[in-house]
Amino acid sequence: MRKVYCAIILCLFIGAAFAQNVASINGKPISNKEFIWFYKKNHLGNTGVAYKDLDAYLNQYINFKLKVLDAKEMGLDKDTAYLAEVQHYETALAAQKRPAKTNPEYELIRNEYRDAALMFNVSEIKIWDKAQNDDAQLRVFYDKNKSSYLPGSFEEVKGKVIADYQDRLEKEWINTLRKKYTVKINQAEVKKLAKLD
Template sequence: MRKVCCIFILCFFTCITFAQNVASVNGKSISSKEFMWVYKKNHAGIATATYQDLASYLNLYLNFKLKVTEARVMNLDADTAYKKEINGYENALKAQKKTSPKNIEYNFIMNEYREGVLMFNISEKKIWSKIQDSEAAIEEFYNKNVNAYSGKSFDDVRGQVTADYQQSLENEWIKTLRTKYTVKVNEDELRKLAKL
């Protein structure tokens, strides 16, 4: 009886905890507070959003979190240059004295910066470096998709082809990450956050 009671209590607290989270990536929770802070920050402080607005933005945010997860798996967060950059930013933030390390917004700002740098670093390795070193791959992409460029020559649409090739690599990478890592969305919490 005691074991059943303990299991029930554990499940109850797990459900309550998940209810306060909008999603998780590879077991790491994304709190509703964090998600709404990022949403408002990137939407000029607008706090009202429909379910569809939030769901679309959450999808983008999950892609971001998947890249950060991959960067951590590759130990990019243990890199000396990364740590130095993060420490420098944190010292500059503390020097401004606009927000205190005890403030929740401070934690969100630092987390956003840490993860932003990780996302930049992993994207550099996985996508951007491939584009810089792949003239032949870009031309091959053009040849496979020549109809999309209205018969214009490669030289005429090189910039667009490069951007499309980058997006293609990005889409494939995200698809791979979504297969590799578990993503869970708390639809009920997302609906609670939506303001119709």
């Protein structure tokens, strides 16, 4: 009987811990605090938002985190140029803000920069370089979608073709990442956050 009580208590603690998170990726939580900090930062401090909009933003944020995870799996976080860039940023941040290193917001700012740099680097490899440097694939994409670009020739609409091809590459990449990694969204927490003002 004692084991049953312990199991129930353990389940309650795990449930309570998950309740403080809006989502998790491969078991790594995305806390309410982290998500709301990013949301406010990108929406001029506004937290009064409809559930649908908050849920859509959470999915964008999860896609961002998936790209960062992919970059780390590729070893891009060990690249010397990346490490030097991050070190330079952290030095500049410390000189400018003089924040307490124990301040949680300082850590969020540092992590945001690290993740953004990784996301940029992996996107360059997986999307931008492919679209810019592979004329043969661009031509194939253009030919398959020619009706969307008429009456323009390939040369006339190449910029639009590149943008559309990049969009397709990104969607395919995100779909692959969502299949590769376990993503769990805590809809109850998202609904609670949508009610906050």
